[in-house]
Amino acid sequence: MNDTTSLRHDDGPVLLAFAFRPFFLLTALYAAGLVAAWVAFLFGGLPLPLGVNPIQWHAHELLFGMVPAAIAGFLLTAMCNWTGASPLKSGGLLALILLWTAGRAAMWLSGWLPLWLVAAIDLAFLPAMAAYVARVLLRHGNYRNLVLVALLSLLTGANLLMHLGFSGLWLGGGRLGEILALDLIATLMVVIGGRITPAFTANWLRMQGKDPTQVRRSEALDRAAFWSMVAILPVDLAMPFSVLTSLMALFAALVNGWRLHAWRGWKASGEPLIWILHFAMAWIVVALLLKAMTPWLALSPSVWMHAMGAGAGGTLILGVMTRVAVGHTGRPMRLPRLAIWIYIAVITAGAVRVIGAFVPQLAYPALTVSAVAWVVAFLLFVLIYWPILSRPRADGRPG
Structure with a gap:
């Protein structure tokens, strides 16, 4: 392989050949x-030249900076598999990256820019991505996944609330938007997670010569899980931290x-690329249970919020990125050497951060340990x- 090939592939830079390549790296760099x-x-x-509340700025940049980059890397890659569409690459992909970068810079x-301009720049990325995804899905008749476009549009609304x-x-818009x-x-x-986790688990069992039907999937249960989460949205908008919110969160946790x-994650306990996804989905259940307990035990909302963000979000993002990065570059589907420490570090970060939110006396040391583990991951x-x-795909294929 000559130097030119290593720098350019399929008539463009390798890093711009598929959305997961730059956006996964940007996600990790920005998260760290x-x-x-x-912490500094x-x-x-x-x-920090901030013209906004520092605590809400921190939350905003995790929710609307790091997470959308991870979503872009996954969604713009996955929808090519769903539709057979060509990937967004080269100039088009670079334009989207620059739009995300502009939002982060703003x-x-x-503290140096008018807040209306900051809002206008930052609010542009999610609608642009949603519009592109909707266009591709509609062109290829893939209506099932338009629900993701709807969720991205609502996420834009949450971002607007924070800017208000x-x-x-x-x-009150900042807290409500968060x-x-x-x-x-x-x-x-x-x-x-409900799509990829059971599918990858069943495929792994099949490759190991085991019965993939041990992984039980139910469309009715998938719908119930989805709608149990959707039902929380209007309640949180109207009555956050209420008893009704608690009951809705408990129902969603149970479902x-x-x-x-039913996915039988323990059957794939020997494969880190699989069990990390189950671990991340378990974090969602834990976060929902903590949310349900909040008004009854007078817990700080920070407990469930960090369980959902640092716990579930951080773990699933790294679980997906570590898998997609090898699977979509033509490499063996296994975790690279030393990469298991990514999982250990992010699990530690989430667990310690939740403990710190639970026990106020441990807040500062827990925040420090959690932050170090997060950055390491x-x-x-x-x-x-x-x-x-x-670098180009190991199998020589484009992408």
Whole structure:
């Protein structure tokens, strides 16, 4: 392989050959950099040119900076499999990357820019991605997945609520937007995780010469899991932290827990690329249970929110990225050497962060340990997967 081939593939840079390549690296780099800067701000006095509430800025950038990059990497890649459409690449992909980058720059420089301009720049990415995805799905008659476009559109609305809070036009908008965003991201995880986790588990069992029908899938249960999450949205909008929200969260936890049990994740306990997905889906159930317990035990909402964000979100994002990165580059479907520490670190980060939210006396040391583990997890992803994502496919195919 000559140098030209390693730099360019399919008439364009390798990193722009498929959306998962740049967006997965950006997700990991931003996740690590954001949390490192946040801890440096809290404990070291790092000056940040912010024109908004620092705590809500931190939440916003995780929910609307890191997570949408991960969604873009997965969704723009997966829909090519769903529809047979050509991937977004080269100039078109670069334009979307620049739009995401502009939003991040605007949020980091919000102390120097008019807040209306910050909002306009930051709000552009999700609608642009949703419009492109909708166009491809409609062109290929793939109406089933339009629900993901709807969720992305609602996520834009949650982002708008946060910006209304930042600007002072609606003081409660920031907190409400944060809760709505977590609910929507959890719903996306229930949909996406609900498709790939049992499918990958059954396929692995088949490849091991075992019975794949041990993984039990039910369309009725999938629908129940989805609608149990959707039902929480209007309740959280009207009555966040209420008893009704608690009951809805408990129902969603039971349905999603039942579905997770039916997938028989322990049957694939010997394959890290599989069990990490089950672990992430279990985090969703735990977060919903904690949400249900919040008004009864007078828990801080931070407990369930970090269980859903740092726990479920961080684990599923890394679980998906580590798998897609090898599967879509023509490499053996196994975890690279030392990559198991990515999983250990992100699980540690989520667990310690939730413990810190549970026990106020441990808040600061727990935040420090959690942040270090989080940064280690995502930096390890960059170090281990950069050579994979920045080079052509191992099998010589385009993409």
